[in-house]
Amino acid sequence: MKKFLLSALLSAPLWVLGQGFQVNLQGQKQIGMAGAGSALPLDEASVFYNPGAVTFLEKNSVSAGVNPLLFKSAFKQSGSNITENVKNKIAPPFEAYAVWGPKSNKWKLGLGVYTPFGGLVDWGDNWSGKYALTSLNLKAIYFQPTLSIKITDRIGIGAGFVYNHGDVNLQRALPVNYPDGRSGHATLEGTGSGYGWNAGLYIKTLSNITFAVVHKSKVVTKLNDGTATFDVPESLRSAFPAGNTFNAELPLPSTTTLGIGVPLSKSTTLAFDASWVQWHVYQNLTFDYAINTPQLTDKPSERNYHDGSSFKLGINHQASEKLALRAGLGYAFSPVQDGYVTPEAPDADRYILSAGLGYTPTRHFEVNASFFFEDVKSRKQKNIETGLDGTFKTLVYAPGISLTYKW
Amino acid sequence: MKKYILNSFVAAAILFTAACKPEIETPAGTTAGQANFSKYIAVGNSLTSGFADGGLYLEGQKVAYPNLIAAKMASVGGGAFTSPFFSEEHSNGSGYISLTALVNGTPTLTPIIDKLAFRDPAKHLDKYSGEIQNLGIPGMRVDLSFDPTLTFSAANPYFERLLTDAQVGKTNYFQYIQGRNHTFFSLWLGNNDVLGYALNGAVTVTGDPTTVLTDKVTFSSLYANFLNALTAGGQKGIVATIPDVTAVPYFNTVTVAALLNAAKAINPAAAAIYIQTGTGAVRPATADDLIRLPFQSAGLFGQGAIPYGLHPLNPIENKWVLDKDEVVKVKDYVNSYNSSIKSLATSKGLAIADTYAYFNQVKTGINVQGVGINASFITGGAFSLDGIHLTPRGNAAIANLFIDAINAKYGSTVPNIDITQYRGVKFPDAK
Numbered sequence: 001m002k003k004f005l006l007s008a009l010l011s012a013p014l015w016v017l018g019q020g021f022q023v024n025l026q027g028q029k030q031i032g033m034a035g036a037g038s039a040l041p042l043d044e045a046s047v048f049y050n051p052g053a054v055t056f057l058e059k060n061s062v063s064a065g066v067n068p069l070l071f072k073s074a075f076k077q078s079g080s081n082i083t084e085n086v087k088n089k090i091a092p093p094f095e096a097y098a099v100w101g102p103k104s105n106k107w108k109l110g111l112g113v114y115t116p117f118g119g120l121v122d123w124g125d126n127w128s129g130k131y132a133l134t135s136l137n138l139k140a141i142y143f144q145p146t147l148s149i150k151i152t153d154r155i156g157i158g159a160g161f162v163y164n165h166g167d168v169n170l171q172r173a174l175p176v177n178y179p180d181g182r183s184g185h186a187t188l189e190g191t192g193s194g195y196g197w198n199a200g201l202y203i204k205t206l207s208n209i210t211f212a213v214v215h216k217s218k219v220v221t222k223l224n225d226g227t228a229t230f231d232v233p234e235s236l237r238s239a240f241p242a243g244n245t246f247n248a249e250l251p252l253p254s255t256t257t258l259g260i261g262v263p264l265s266k267s268t269t270l271a272f273d274a275s276w277v278q279w280h281v282y283q284n285l286t287f288d289y290a291i292n293t294p295q296l297t298d299k300p301s302e303r304n305y306h307d308g309s310s311f312k313l314g315i316n317h318q319a320s321e322k323l324a325l326r327a328g329l330g331y332a333f334s335p336v337q338d339g340y341v342t343p344e345a346p347d348a349d350r351y352i353l354s355a356g357l358g359y360t361p362t363r364h365f366e367v368n369a370s371f372f373f374e375d376v377k378s379r380k381q382k383n384i385e386t387g388l389d390g391t392f393k394t395l396v397y398a399p400g401i402s403l404t405y406k407w
Numbered sequence: 408m409k410k411y412i413l414n415s416f417v418a419a420a421i422l423f424t425a426a427c428k429p430e431i432e433t434p435a436g437t438t439a440g441q442a443n444f445s446k447y448i449a450v451g452n453s454l455t456s457g458f459a460d461g462g463l464y465l466e467g468q469k470v471a472y473p474n475l476i477a478a479k480m481a482s483v484g485g486g487a488f489t490s491p492f493f494s495e496e497h498s499n500g501s502g503y504i505s506l507t508a509l510v511n512g513t514p515t516l517t518p519i520i521d522k523l524a525f526r527d528p529a530k531h532l533d534k535y536s537g538e539i540q541n542l543g544i545p546g547m548r549v550d551l552s553f554d555p556t557l558t559f560s561a562a563n564p565y566f567e568r569l570l571t572d573a574q575v576g577k578t579n580y581f582q583y584i585q586g587r588n589h590t591f592f593s594l595w596l597g598n599n600d601v602l603g604y605a606l607n608g609a610v611t612v613t614g615d616p617t618t619v620l621t622d623k624v625t626f627s628s629l630y631a632n633f634l635n636a637l638t639a640g641g642q643k644g645i646v647a648t649i650p651d652v653t654a655v656p657y658f659n660t661v662t663v664a665a666l667l668n669a670a671k672a673i674n675p676a677a678a679a680i681y682i683q684t685g686t687g688a689v690r691p692a693t694a695d696d697l698i699r700l701p702f703q704s705a706g707l708f709g710q711g712a713i714p715y716g717l718h719p720l721n722p723i724e725n726k727w728v729l730d731k732d733e734v735v736k737v738k739d740y741v742n743s744y745n746s747s748i749k750s751l752a753t754s755k756g757l758a759i760a761d762t763y764a765y766f767n768q769v770k771t772g773i774n775v776q777g778v779g780i781n782a783s784f785i786t787g788g789a790f791s792l793d794g795i796h797l798t799p800r801g802n803a804a805i806a807n808l809f810i811d812a813i814n815a816k817y818g819s820t821v822p823n824i825d826i827t828q829y830r831g832v833k834f835p836d837a838k
Contacts, residue, residue, distance in 0.1 A: 074429040077776065079811070079823030081436030081482060085428060128825040131777030175778045175788060175800075177830040233834035235509040378431060387774030393429040 022253075022277060024310075024352075025067040025093045026114050028368035028402040032356015033314020034328025036271040038259030039202065039212035042316070043404065044097035047112035047146050050212045050259065051158025052200035054148035055108045057099055064096040065402025067372065071121060072397070073346050077128050077390040078380070084127045091120035095402070101148075110146035110160070115139065116216075117252050119345055129343045130173035130183070132386045136344045137169040140221065140252060144198055154206075159199040166192045166221040166250065170344075174240075178233050188246060188287065190226020194219040196254075212259035212273075218281050219252045228289060239295040247288045251281040253307075253335075267318040275312075279305040279335035301385060308335035312352065324358035326370070339384040346392035348379035366404040373397055436482040440818030442643045443590040444485035448540045449473030450584050450637070451595040453796060454805075455543025456565065457490075461793040462503030462519075463545055463565060465493045470799040470829060473541050473593060475806040476813075479822050480591075491535035491569055497524035501532065501564075504792050506785065507835055514785055516704065516792060532568040539569060542584050548599040549629050550621040552580035559616075585636055592637045592644035593809065595762070597748065598652075600626060601740045602795070605652045608699060608726035609685050609733035620740055627747035634755050645758040645813050648745040650766035652737055656784035657794035658697040658729060659770075666698070670709065670717055681722035684730040689722045695731035700784065700794040702727045758816035760809045775804060776827050788831035799829035 027045025030037040038049045041056035044063050069091045076083045093115045101108030117140040125134050141164065148158030167190075174184030196219035203211045224247050230240035255277045262270040284300035292298060314328035330352035341347060356370035376394035383389070449455050449471075456463055457471030468474070468490055477488030493500040499522040508515035524533040545565045560566050560583075561576040570578065600621035604611060612618045637644060652658065663680050670677035679691035682698075692698075702708070702723070713721040729737065745763055752759050769789055772781035780801070781787040784794055789801035797805060803826040810821045 072427070072429055074431055076431040076433055077823060077825060079435055079807070079814075080825065081433070081822040082825070083431050126828075128827050129777055130827055172777075173827075175827075175831060177833050178836055179833045181830045181833065183830075233836040235506075235835040235837065238511075385774070386777040388777050389775075391431050391433070393431050395427060395429045397427070 023069070023093050023115055023118050025069065025372060025398055025400065026095050026116065027097075028065050028356060028370045028400055029316065029324075029326065029358060030314070031067065031372050031398075031400055032326030032328065032354055032368070032370040033271055033316060034312040034330040034352045034354045035310075036259070036273040036312040036314035036328055036330070037261075038200070038214050038257050038273050039210040039261035040269060040271050040316070041202070044099040044110065045095065045112075047097050047099065047110035047144060047160065048095070048114055048116075048198070050200035050202055050214045051110065051146045051148050051160050051198060052156045052202035052214070053212065054099055054110045054146060054158050055101070055106065055150045055156045056202060056204075057108065059406040060100045061404055061406040062096075062098040063402050063404035064094070065368070065400060066092055066094045067370070067398045067400030069093055069120075069396065069398040071119075071394065073121065073343075073392060073394040075123075075127070075129060075343065075346070075390050075392050078382070080128070080390070082128075084123065087122040087124060089120050089122050091118060093118060093398070106150040108148045110148060110158075112144040112146065112160070113141065114144075115141055121344060123343060125173065125185070129388050129390070131175050132172060132383065132388045133343045134171045134173055134185075135169075136171075137167070139167040140219075141165045142219070146198070154204040156202040157200070158202075159197060162196040162198055162217070162219060164194040164196070164219045164221055164252070166194065166223065168192075168223065168226070168250070174230070174232060176232055176236055184230065184232040184236075184240075186231075187229040188226060189229075190223035190246070190248065192221045192223035192248075192250070194221035194252070208263050210261035212257065212261075214257045214259070216255045218254040218278065220281075221250045221252060223248045223250065228287070239293050241291045241293065241296075244296070245290045248286065250285070253281050254278045269316045271314045271316070273310075273312045275310045277308040277310070277335065279308050281305075282335075302340070304337055304340055305335040306337055309333045314354070322360045326354075326356035326358070328352070328354040338381065341379060341381040341392065342383060343388070343392070346376070346379070346394055348377040348392070348394075350374045350376040364406055366406065368402050368404070370400045371398070372400065434820045435822040437820050438818070439483040440814070440820070442813065442817040442819050444480040444483060444819075444821075446486055446540070446587075446589050447473070447477055447480060447488060447591045447593070448542055448584070448587055448589040449593045450633070451543040451593070452547040452599055453543065453545035454598065455541065455593075455595055456545050457541075457543070457802070458545045459791040459793070459796045459798065460503040460505065462499075462501040463493075464500035464503050464519075465495070465498035467503075467799075468492050468500075468541075470802050471541060471543065472797075472802045472806040472809065473543070475803060475824050476593070476809055476821070477540070479806075479810060479824060483819055483821055488540050489538045490541035491539050493524045493533065496522065497533055498522050500524045506792060506832060508837075509785070509835065530564065532564050534568050536571070540587075540589075544569070544580065546599060546617060547580055547596065548603065548617070548621065549597050549626055549633070550600060550619075551616060552596070553629055553632070554579045581632065581636070589637075590642055592642060593647070594633060594637060594644065595647035595760070596633070597626065597630065597649045597744050600744065601649070601737055602652050605729055605733075605737050606657070606699070606795075608724075608728055609730075609737070610726045623740065623743040623747070626744050627751070630747055631751050634751055634757070638755055638757075643757070643817060645760055645809055645816070646748055646752045647760040647809070648748055648763040649741055650762050651741055653697060653729075653734055654766040654770045654782060655795050656782055656787065656790050657700045659782060660700050660784040660794060661698040661703050663692040663694055663696060663698065666708065666716065673709070677717055680716055681719050682716075682728045682730060683722045683725045684728070685725060685733050687725070689719050692723070692728070693731065695734065697729040697734060698723065699727050699729070758812045760805075760812045762805065762808065765805070765808050776825070778827060780804065780831075785832050792832060798831050800826060800831045803829040
């Protein structure tokens with residue numbers, strides 16, 4: 001008589017990490033140009049944008065910057081007249097670089113610490129998609145030591161090793177109710193690491209038009225012994241054991257970029273980057289729980305990402321000896337197929353607009369600021385797995401500033 | 408100086424972004440289309456009244472599907488919607504059952520007996536006077552709506568409480584619902600015309616009109632009377648089909664296989680479950696024979712010198728079983744009623760909420776806005792602890808089915824209900 005209950009509790013499987021988590025904020029000058037600039041040896045951020053261009057930097061330098069990012073997403077259930085918004089939370093993507101090499105030598109060393117992937121979305125505990133997700137805080141911090149070598153006066157190559165430190169905290173409501181009517185809650189929290197590499201080629205033609213080919217490898221980040229906490233009525237405790245842990249893998253995709261730099265005049269340069277982001281590595285997300293129950297299985301949650309791509313055009317204008325002005329625009333194609341859009345990263349194709357300025361008060365110091373805006377297109381979706389059905393619309397705002405010391 | 412410029416640049420940027428929210432434009436909540444929702448009345452039975460967990464009580468009344476629909480109609484010209492709520496002091500109404508323990512999947516169901524609304528020892532319920540638009544009455548049937556003896560108005564306590572003393576025993580439901588100046592109506596009635604029979608294991612009790620099967624032709628002609636009366640002033644409205652009674656947990660929880668497994672756990676030699684069918688024959692049960700939910704807690708199974716249900720000489724009695732021939736018969740009646748409902752509604756140009764199709768989907772399981780709902784007892788989320796009536800979550804799902812059908816038919820944009828705001832079964836928070 002016992003088994004025929006509880007046999008089908010929670011038919012929506014535990015559900016999770018999404019997606020278009022790429023954060024394109026790695027250097028204030030490039031951000032001001034919509035993220036283009038792999039073919040320009042602009043500054044120490046080339047450690048990220050193109051290790052092959054690092055050796056063409058004239059000076060040694062260190063810099064640090066931050067881009068407080070406001071991810072403003074809204075959701076409206078299909079047929080509803082209520083729009084729900086994520087809470088205003090500011091994610092802090094940051095970047096720090098150092099480049100050093102003996103003057104007039106053919107090589108330079110670089111170090112980059114930056115946050116190429118991440119997400120901070122908090123929809124609140126009682127929004128209409130709470131059983132899919134209430135909040136996600138994902139951080140990936142890459143550490144990248146780099147060597148860049150000048151092969152000829154016009155060709156440079158470079159490569160770096162990438163170590164990723166990842167943090168994830170994901171929460172959702174569970175559709176089981178306490179005696180007072182409130183829902184259960186699941187919190188998955190873990191830390192992981194992964195490895196990869198970053199390599200680039202920089203070519204300066206005789207006409208001074210520059211080309212770049214850059215590949216950043218995938219970084220499979222493994223989370224081991226994360227904690228899985230389930231707040232459920234005690235009568236369901238055996239289905240959601242206390243003290244459970246999980247292992248999971250989050251594959252962060254590789255990116256291949258082709259870049260062109262075109263000097264329009266002595267003071268003005270145009271940069272164009274086309275990137276191919278190989279998101280197809282993200283086929284599913286699986287939480288491997290230490291303790292399984294019929295309600296808590298290791299069933300993969302399908303993602304089935306396609307590859308994504310982006311096209312970015314930026315301009316850098318040296319208005320005076322001390323002041324530089326920048327602007328950019330871009331367009332990115334989402335890797336998320338219809339039916340797989342989630343509230344973690346309600347992804348869609350997006351427009352990018354940016355502006356920036358740089359100020360060099362002395363020979364040694366430089367300040368750069370940028371403003372980055374993304375308009376993620378409105379997307380009406382019904383998720384195949386959860387049945388979450390509605391329209392997402394997202395705007396991203398990220399002002400940023402960095403300080404550089406050069407010698 | 409330049410730093411100030413940069414700082415104010417950043418500050419201005421942050422202020423700007425805080426102001427710029429993304430907008431999503433949709434037509435929901437903008438028009439009533441060809442319908443007029445200013446006075447909506449809901450005609451029906453226990454499902455319409457908000458009956459749940461084996462009783463009618465205030466929490467269930469508040470989330471009855473017509474109440475949820477009416478709240479959403481407000482944005483497109485809907486007026487007030489009044490219901491015969493029990494008072495806060497007597498909020499537990501008729502009483503109901505709650506889940507007080509769940510051990511290895513076996514539930515303990517305990518009656519709630521405080522804050523009841525009985526006004527006398529004969530268990531008459533507190534009277535409600537005043538305007539009523541949720542006219543759902545637990546136990547109401549299409550045939551008994553036309554009760555020529557007018558006695559059902561006294562016999563049914565949920566009906567009796569809505570009537571003045573002068574009306575009790577002097578009216579029937581069909582008369583009662585008329586003359587209410589409605590502009591829009593819903594009609595979900597007929598379930599009990601077959602369910603009353605099925606819930607008694609397809610045994611009609613002599614002298615109990617709630618256990619008979621309503622004749623198919625009679626059903627059709629009486630249903631037509633309802634539609635004629637409700638559309639007499641040209642009103643628009645919606646009707647609903649009757650769910651397959653075998654799609655509810657009441658008939659799908661205590662399965663023959665589960666009983667046999669339980670028997671084998673005690674005596675591995677147990678080979679079959681024996682039932683007495685509607686014809687009086689005794690035979691081994693098959694997966695096509697459905698056993699009623701209350702058998703689980705009846706304390707009969709395996710008892711006695713000849714173990715109950717495990718031997719042909721002591722089979723599970725007919726009243727506990729909807730045997731496979733009875734299932735076929737019940738399904739046939741449901742299909743017949745539904746084809747009458749659909750053709751009558753179509754001829755009147757009314758919207759149709761096909762709850763028959765919807766509950767068949769729920770039976771296999773659906774995901775709605777991140778909530779998995781299915782027809783499992785207790786854990787399925789849609790059905791309350793009586794295995795027949797809906798949880799608040801189930802009511803929200805059904806209300807959306809009605810709203811979608813109304814909008815599709817009349818070009819209105821009544822907003823949908825956020826199902827995630829409504830609970831399933833309450834689980835005890837102790838081991």
